[in-house]
Amino acid sequence: MPKTIYDIAQAAGVSIATVSRVFNNKGQVKKSTRDKVLTLADEMGYHPQVFAQGLARKKKNSIMMFVPIMSNHFFMEILGAIQDKLSAKNFELNIVHVMANGDAFDQVEYQLKRQWADGYIFVSLHFSNSQWKSFERFDVPISVIDDSYHGFDSVAVDNVEGSFLATNYFIRKGYTRIANLTAAPTAIPVKERLKGYEKALEKASIPLDKTLIKRGDDMSRDGFTEKSGYEAMKKILDIKPLPEACICASDIKAIGALKAMEEKGVSIPLISYDNLTIAKYVGLSTVHQPMYEMGTRATESLLARIEKPTLSPSKTIYNPELIIRSSSELMSLYQPFK
Amino acid sequence: MPKTIYDIAQAAGVSIATVSRVFNNKGQVKKSTRDKVLTLADEMGYHPQVFAQGLARKKKNSIMMFVPIMSNHFFMEILGAIQDKLSAKNFELNIVHVMANGDAFDQVEYQLKRQWADGYIFVSLHFSNSQWKSFERFDVPISVIDDSYHGFDSVAVDNVEGSFLATNYFIRKGYTRIANLTAAPTAIPVKERLKGYEKALEKASIPLDKTLIKRGDDMSRDGFTEKSGYEAMKKILDIKPLPEACICASDIKAIGALKAMEEKGVSIPLISYDNLTIAKYVGLSTVHQPMYEMGTRATESLLARIEKPTLSPSKTIYNPELIIRSSSELMSLYQPFK
DNA sequence: TTTTTTTATGTAATCTTTTGCTGTTTTTGG
DNA sequence: CCAAAAACAGCAAAAGATTACATAAAAAAA
Numbered sequence: 001m002p003k004t005i006y007d008i009a010q011a012a013g014v015s016i017a018t019v020s021r022v023f024n025n026k027g028q029v030k031k032s033t034r035d036k037v038l039t040l041a042d043e044m045g046y047h048p049q050v051f052a053q054g055l056a057r058k059k060k061n062s063i064m065m066f067v068p069i070m071s072n073h074f075f076m077e078i079l080g081a082i083q084d085k086l087s088a089k090n091f092e093l094n095i096v097h098v099m100a101n102g103d104a105f106d107q108v109e110y111q112l113k114r115q116w117a118d119g120y121i122f123v124s125l126h127f128s129n130s131q132w133k134s135f136e137r138f139d140v141p142i143s144v145i146d147d148s149y150h151g152f153d154s155v156a157v158d159n160v161e162g163s164f165l166a167t168n169y170f171i172r173k174g175y176t177r178i179a180n181l182t183a184a185p186t187a188i189p190v191k192e193r194l195k196g197y198e199k200a201l202e203k204a205s206i207p208l209d210k211t212l213i214k215r216g217d218d219m220s221r222d223g224f225t226e227k228s229g230y231e232a233m234k235k236i237l238d239i240k241p242l243p244e245a246c247i248c249a250s251d252i253k254a255i256g257a258l259k260a261m262e263e264k265g266v267s268i269p270l271i272s273y274d275n276l277t278i279a280k281y282v283g284l285s286t287v288h289q290p291m292y293e294m295g296t297r298a299t300e301s302l303l304a305r306i307e308k309p310t311l312s313p314s315k316t317i318y319n320p321e322l323i324i325r326s327s328s329e330l331m332s333l334y335q336p337f338k
Numbered sequence: 339m340p341k342t343i344y345d346i347a348q349a350a351g352v353s354i355a356t357v358s359r360v361f362n363n364k365g366q367v368k369k370s371t372r373d374k375v376l377t378l379a380d381e382m383g384y385h386p387q388v389f390a391q392g393l394a395r396k397k398k399n400s401i402m403m404f405v406p407i408m409s410n411h412f413f414m415e416i417l418g419a420i421q422d423k424l425s426a427k428n429f430e431l432n433i434v435h436v437m438a439n440g441d442a443f444d445q446v447e448y449q450l451k452r453q454w455a456d457g458y459i460f461v462s463l464h465f466s467n468s469q470w471k472s473f474e475r476f477d478v479p480i481s482v483i484d485d486s487y488h489g490f491d492s493v494a495v496d497n498v499e500g501s502f503l504a505t506n507y508f509i510r511k512g513y514t515r516i517a518n519l520t521a522a523p524t525a526i527p528v529k530e531r532l533k534g535y536e537k538a539l540e541k542a543s544i545p546l547d548k549t550l551i552k553r554g555d556d557m558s559r560d561g562f563t564e565k566s567g568y569e570a571m572k573k574i575l576d577i578k579p580l581p582e583a584c585i586c587a588s589d590i591k592a593i594g595a596l597k598a599m600e601e602k603g604v605s606i607p608l609i610s611y612d613n614l615t616i617a618k619y620v621g622l623s624t625v626h627q628p629m630y631e632m633g634t635r636a637t638e639s640l641l642a643r644i645e646k647p648t649l650s651p652s653k654t655i656y657n658p659e660l661i662i663r664s665s666s667e668l669m670s671l672y673q674p675f676k
Numbered sequence: 677t678t679t680t681t682t683t684a685t686g687t688a689a690t691c692t693t694t695t696g697c698t699g700t701t702t703t704t705g706g
Numbered sequence: 707c708c709a710a711a712a713a714c715a716g717c718a719a720a721a722g723a724t725t726a727c728a729t730a731a732a733a734a735a736a
Contacts, residue, residue: 020725053723055724076408087434096431110646114388352716359715366715394692415696
């Protein structure tokens with residue numbers, strides 16, 4: 001039998017308005033009354049119900065986050081950042097796992113309609129321009145991470161640049177035959193990373209050799225799997241003569257790729273992407289994305305917009321950072337912890 | 339200007355009761371009326387508001403999860419499991435990060451008072467018996483993971499057994515001087531794992547040598563850090579003669595321990611605990627806990643109790659599994675992917 | 677002491693839905 | 707064709723808060 005504001009009001013011999021004022025620190029309440037209400041509430045275990053408050057105030061103090069994948073480190077970092085910011089501001093976080101089956105658009109739209117939250121964060125969700133546009137009609141604060149749309153606040157990392165950095169690192173070492181172990185060509189980050197690779201080659205006047213670009217057959221998770229990395233690297237190792245170096249679309253794929261190299265007893269310098277925790281332990285040279293910062297920034301702009309909805313949308317682009325460990329160096333395998 | 343049930347009712351020329359019935363598939367509504375309402379609602383972008391529904395129905399279709407640490411794999415797996423089960427049943431998930439600063443008890447109690455959810459899942463949160471008991475007064479469905487209390491449904495893994503398995507593995511190899519790299523002695527899982535170690539020694543009639551039990555100085559996160567693993571292993575390597583083998587309280591700590599061994603150029607067989615993703619890549623022998631299953635089970639029993647609050651509390655204990663990779667074998671370091 | 681101002685509290689409308697009850701239609705069966 | 711049953715839809719009372727407005731009491735100013 002949960003207590004309501006009426007129970008407390010009755011017990012304290014005051015009206016519900018007074019009880020409400022006490023809990024909201026609003027208006028004037030005599031100290032003695034206030035104390036009585038608070039004591040009673042504590043004894044009876046009362047606190048205003050969120051759902052009733054949400055309805056009456058038209059404000060829920062809750063934000064909702066959409067993510068397509070929960071089991072990766074990229075998401076974890078962002079989640080941590082969002083949580084940290086949110087709990088400092090006394091907001092609750094609702095996580096919705098957008099399932100691969102079923103239309104992502106529909107799932108998101110459904111939640112927006114229901115008005116669960118005061119604001120929404122989209123993580124790694126990619127929509128067409130017209131789809132993004134249609135979210136505008138809900139007229140609700142939205143921040144997007146890892147994609148962008150001019151109508152909403154967005155935070156992303158420059159994928160072209162990241163891949164450019166990696167490729168360029170090899171070019172400066174004098175390599176010209178640089179393989180590219182890539183993923184699903186339909187995925188936006190994949191396209192961008194491919195572009196960075198091409199750009200670096202072009203800048204160095206190295207002709208693009210499409211036979212050096214390989215992907216695995218496993219296309220689950222847009223090809224971001226260990227298995228597909230393994231498959232792709234096998235194809236790369238069949239190229240004759242062997243490429244001098246290789247850039248790779250993700251750390252996870254790189255793990256598979258390393259395995260393939262080990263099996264063949266060959267090793268070519270490799271740089272991957274993401275800088276997951278594993279990367280450090282395996283000694284993977286990789287492109288780091290400031291995920292925690294991205295999460296923080298996205299949450300900040302969301303909260304700011306909740307306060308002041310007229311702010312004009314901001315677009316933040318972070319620069320990736322190349323982290324050199326052992327995997328990019330010659331004969332470097334099997335030296336973890338460097 | 340979000341639409342309400344009144345707008346739709348007016349537009350369709352019916353009462354709000356009818357609109358409500360349409361959306362709830364409850365009571366009788368003529369097909370033509372139903373279609374009209376649905377079409378109009380779709381056009382006008384209407385859907386019942388969760389907060390108003392929650393209030394009217396006294397049911398929120400939402401569960402809340404409390405976690406002390408978000409950035410580890412243990413949590414991730416469980417989160418994934420909970421999400422999968424929940425979205426199948428159309429429940430929303432709310433995650434509350436219980437902060438280390440401030441009293442965990444207070445933070446949880448606060449949320450329970452506010453009645454955010456229909457049910458609550460506690461992950462890796464340890465309370466005294468009287469504290470657990472005091473949660474009972476909210477009379478709300480609760481499932482606890484990684485701890486247990488007789489009043490609530492609980493799912494845990496047998497920590498004593500896990501540590502016993504690991505220790506026993508070494509004993510059967512003929513080792514008698516087995517070191518124990520442990521963590522904060524106040525933490526419950528740590529105590530239990532210590533007990534399993536002692537139990538295995540006792541069973542084999544090996545006298546307990548307390549000088550073989552070491553912990554690091556870094557006690558953040560209850561000592562479950564790479565740093566504290568590194569520190570503790572340094573102490574172990576100072577023991578003369580060197581222990582023959584070592585069991586370790588977590589994979590994370592083991593990573594630090596491996597580093598310490600590498601620095602000294604020594605290697606003793608090691609088994610750790612958790613089976614995080616990294617374990618596989620680094621070749622760590624470790625004790626696996628079926629986290630996904632635990633998450634699933636906890637969610638199932640929670641949902642069952644929401645349906646039928648009178649069910650008597652269940653306590654599920656999973657058995658851990660020893661996974662042997664290379665780190666437990668002699669001269670085994672630096673052979674990843676095995 | 678009277679008037680004015682400030683403080684303290686209550687009344688009642690509001691937020692958006694759900695749902696029990698009631699009354700009217702429509703359908704069914706004899 | 708009529709009575710009984712079933713289908714359909716509306717009214718109004720919840721659900722548990724917040725808050726604008728009004729008013730009574732207390733404090734300050736005159």
